[in-house]
């Protein structure tokens with residue numbers, strides 16, 4: 001375990017078997033279709049790669065990079081598009097792939113945007129959900145794991161751009177972020 005990590009919440013093995021389960025579920029739901037998977041950079045990168053390798057149907061992949069104003073631990077809901085999709089959304093079945101839903105503000109913004117762009121359907125798949133942090137009505141269609149209202153890192157999730165490469169989800173030691 002990395003020296004800055006206080007506790008591992010979700011192990012590498014648990015993540016792997018969950019990705020298989022979710023990937024197969026998506027394959028059943030989109031059988032015979034050609035959905036567009038939209039990965040939200042950068043956090044969703046490992047999760048998207050791992051679930052879609054188990055999604056045995058045609059899937060197009062694209063990425064969106066959004067930054068929300070706020071500090072490095074919480075978003076404010078004011079979202080800025082840093083990198084937009086290269087793909088037309090109109091008439092497409094979208095699968096938004098996210099690392100974590102906290103307040104729900106980031107995804108509410110994206111869902112509204114894709115509705116405005118006339119997506120045919122929109123599903124949200126998130127690795128982690130922090131239901132206690134929610135300030136919006138937003139609900140994911142598929143959730144890997146619920147996590148407590150603590151700042152978590154690893155497997156795509158960062159603290160000031162570190163720890164995304166860890167293979168598990170863990171909680172940082174408070175001294176690492178001056179807590």
Ligand code: XMP
Nearest residue numbers: 075101102103104105106150151152157158
């Ligand atoms: P909202 O509040 O918009 O937040 O649902 C989603 C975004 O906030 C970040 N976030 C976290 N990032 N560990 C992180 O590394 C966390 O515990 C955490 N909670 C929220 C994340 O960027 C996510 O996309």
Ligand code: MG
Nearest residue numbers: 043072157158
């Ligand atoms: Mg982040």
